[in-house]
Amino acid sequence: MINIYFLISSNVHLLDLASSCQTFDEANKLGCNYKLHYISFSKSISSHQGLYLTNLTYPPTNIINESIIIACASGYEPDIYSDEVSQQTANWLRSHYIKNKSLVFMGICTGAFLLGKAGILNGHKCTTHHSYINKLSEQFSETEVLKDIMFVKSGNVYTSAGVTAAIDLSLDIVEKHYSTQISIAVARDLLVHRRRMSSDPQISNHIISRNHISPLIHSIEDYISIHFKTELTVTEIAKMNNISIRHLQRNFKECTGSTISDYINKMKLEEARHLIKEGISVVNAAYEVGFKQASSLRKLWKKHYNSLPSEIKKKKV
Secondary structure, three states, X not given: OEEEEEEOOOOEOHHHHHHHHHHHHHHHHOOOOEEEEEEOOOOOEEOOOOOXXXXXXXXXXXXXXXXXXXXXXXXXXXXXXXXHHHHHHHHHHHHHHHHOOOOEEEEEOOHHHHHHHOOOOOOOEEOOOHHHHHHHHHHOOOXXXXXXXXXXXXOOEEEEOXXXXXXXXXXXXXXXXXXXHHHHHXXXXXXXXXXXXXXXOOOOHHHHOOOOOOHHHXXXXXXXXXXXXXXXXXXXXXXXXXXXXXHHHHHHHHHHOOOHHHHHHHHHHHHHHHHHHOOOOHHHHHHHOOOOOHHHHHHHHHHHHOOOHHHOOOOOO
């Protein structure tokens, strides 16, 4: 049995707590043996969303070896984790970090700030939500804060970005404790489209391009996201939407910052990158995302990543 302690502080974000909690709970349904504890130095906590959590357990004095302590995220404020309960929590974390190196300390999103206040981040690499990267780096100069990455495992200190990244890190833990098959099954039960790896960017190309308000271009992006593996042409897309090719190309570039051709290629690259990380060969990945030849994938990959797809497991790209 592996004990997991969810450390809950004031102003806790419900989804950041639930994401990891649900992952381990689903793993238990598939035969894993995690015992979940919900602890706090306060019997009741008001969440950031206004829901009160009550009957929380007081943090234990002794913790069994190999346990995991998860600092759940709280709503960010300049003085985050400066209240009396949080200071007491940081002291508790620090004492267990010093005396038991078999424990894993995990910070979800802004939970990294609590680990930092406990001195746990010192000498480690870490990450957090992309909105707070610079703030974390400024406050804790003795740690290396990594940008645009889903999660980091540095020794016995694990940190992740936001809600879905916490699921990815939790799935990685399940895989380590049990098996890849169980981890994939849990992801499927959670309706997670795909597991993201540690080095995957926090914001995908698909999300970046959506920062506009054009219904037409959003509709076209939706269509491309479904059909990018086929032989899409600008002429076909323009005809489907009853607009001229010139008008389509101009509007698409203005809204997304990318040409349609580049947008489709980025979608292919992102999908191929994921497939190769999952163990699919470069040749099969190329065919899977719609290239007629693997050489086409290699050429585009070289242009975009300045490396070759075969190097993906040797070098994080």
